[in-house]
Amino acid sequence: xxLIDGKEIATTIQNELAQEVATMLADGARxxxxxxxxVGNDGGSVTYVNAKVKACERIGYRxxxxxxxxxxxxxxxxEQVNRLNNDPEIDGFIVxxxxxxxxxxxxxxxxxxxxxxxxxxxPVNVGRMALxxxxxxxxxxxxxxxxxxxxxxxxxxxxxxxxGRSHIVGSPMSILxxxxxxxxxxxxxLCHSRTQNLEAHTRTADIVVVAxxxxxxxxxxxxxxxxxxxxxxxxxxxxxxxxxxxxxxxxVDFDEVAPKTNWITPxxxxxxxxxxxxxxxxxxxAAKKAKY
Ligand code: GUN
Numbered sequence: 001x002x003l004i005d006g007k008e009i010a011t012t013i014q015n016e017l018a019q020e021v022a023t024m025l026a027d028g029a030r031x032x033x034x035x036x037x038x039v040g041n042d043g044g045s046v047t048y049v050n051a052k053v054k055a056c057e058r059i060g061y062r063x064x065x066x067x068x069x070x071x072x073x074x075x076x077x078x079e080q081v082n083r084l085n086n087d088p089e090i091d092g093f094i095v096x097x098x099x100x101x102x103x104x105x106x107x108x109x110x111x112x113x114x115x116x117x118x119x120x121x122x123p124v125n126v127g128r129m130a131l132x133x134x135x136x137x138x139x140x141x142x143x144x145x146x147x148x149x150x151x152x153x154x155x156x157x158x159x160x161x162x163x164g165r166s167h168i169v170g171s172p173m174s175i176l177x178x179x180x181x182x183x184x185x186x187x188x189x190l191c192h193s194r195t196q197n198l199e200a201h202t203r204t205a206d207i208v209v210v211a212x213x214x215x216x217x218x219x220x221x222x223x224x225x226x227x228x229x230x231x232x233x234x235x236x237x238x239x240x241x242x243x244x245x246x247x248x249x250x251x252v253d254f255d256e257v258a259p260k261t262n263w264i265t266p267x268x269x270x271x272x273x274x275x276x277x278x279x280x281x282x283x284x285x286a287a288k289k290a291k292y
Contacts (some may be wrong), residue, residue, distance in 0.1 A: 001258050002151075004230075004265045006143075009150050010273035014059050017280055021060040024287075032287035033062035034118065034279070035084050035093035039077065039103070040070030044236070045096045052094075055276045061283060064090065070100045077103060078111045085113040092118030092136075092286035094279070097168075115292035118282035121167070129172060132179055134291045136282045141173040143274025144209065144230055149183040153207075153228055153263060160186035161201050163218075163251075164211035169232055173209050198222075215249035220256040228263040232271050248272075 021031050034056050038049045049065065056063035066080060077099075084093045093116055099105050109117075114124035120136040128135035137145075148155060160177045164170035170190065177186040189201050202208055202222045210218050211232035223229065233251030250267030258264050265271055285291050 001261050002263050004147050004151055004263050004270060006147060006265060006270040006273045009147060010143075010277040013146070013277050014055070014280060017284055018059040020284060025060075030089075031061050032283045033064070033089060033091050034283045035064040035066060035087075035090045037066045037068065037077075037080060037084070037093065037095045039068045039072060039096070039099055042098070045098075049096050052276055052279060055280060056283075059280065061280070072100075072103075074103045074107060077108055081108060081111040085111075085116060090116070092116045092283045094119045115289075116286060118279060118286055120172075120282065126167075126172070130175055132181065136285065136291060137176070137278065138168060138172045139278030139282065140169050140211075140232060140271065140275045141176050142278035142281070144173065144232070144271055145176050145183060146278070147230070147265065147271070147274055148207075148228070151263060155183055155207065156185040158186050158206035159189070159204055160207040160209065161189045161191060161205035162209045162211070163191045163198070163202070164213075164232070165190055165192040166211065169211040170209075173211065177207070177209075210251040212251055214251055216251070216253040218252040218257055220253070220260050223257060223260060225260055226262045227260070229257060229261050229265070230271065231265050231267050233267060234272060 024031060036049050036052055038045060053063045053065055084090050095108055097105060099108060109121045112122050114122045117125050118136050120138040125135045129137060162170050162174045174188045174190040177184055178188040191198055191201055199222050203224055205227060207228045208223055209230040213233055213235055215233065215235045215237065229252055231250035231252040235249045236246040237249045239247040248268045
């Protein structure tokens with residue numbers, strides 16, 4: 001069993017980005033600038049957005065956090081999106097999800113200019129991804145593809161099973177793994193809540209990506225010997241007495257699954273740090289106008 005050290009790989013890539021920023025500054029350019037819109041005070045969202053802003057500062061990007069009340073109307077939020085779309089000082093931005101129930105997420109995402117959509121959620125970017133055209137890839141699947149590539153894991157012709165079909169992780173993951181590109185070319189099975197006999201699929205998988213948000217869901221008997229297991233789960237579980245008061249639990253029962261694997265990501269320190277890294281990479285591409 002080898003651990004896929006997302007923290008170390010993320011640090012390496014972020015150091016590379018910091019070098020690129022230094023080169024941009026030496027050339028007289030301004031640093032990349034990421035903005036984030038955060039609506040309301042959801043604990044998880046506040047933590048994630050703050051982590052994104054902090055990561056920007058660490059590698060020399062500019063960042064702007066736009067905090068809005070959760071009473072904001074959909075039209076007012078679209079106005080804010082348009083303001084960022086039209087601000088030449090901002091290279092890319094995200095609207096942190098989930099949004100309050102009275103706001104239609106699709107309407108907000110579609111209001112974002114595709115060239116500034118560094119989350120890769122706009123239908124134009126999703127379509128371009130599916131067609132293997134230049135685009136911003138959604139950060140978590142982008143990060144996972146880089147983990148697989150940087151660990152030198154053989155993917156061509158392998159059977160990959162993705163559990164979970166969310167728009168943010170599972171669906172794009174299945175598309176990226178199936179593409180005719182280096183580090184992909186898998187035969188992909190996308191499993192979800194209506195899948196029958198899930199274990200019959202996972203037991204034949206060379207690569208399993210678990211993204212359903214159920215702690216310790218994947219057990220040892222569900223995988224084959226020597227599989228590669230990627231754990232996207234980050235469920236907060238109360239842990240009184242710890243510094244944060246909670247612990248992050250993955251979707252994989254690590255203690256029993258790990259000994260059976262060839263490669264596995266830990267939680268924390270696996271996929272999580274790569275999500276922010278993917279966003280930072282997209283923001284660098286946006287600053288260089290490399291995709292549009
Ligand atoms: N909520 C959970 N993950 C994400 C993400 O990657 N981007 C945004 N904008 N919101 C999220």
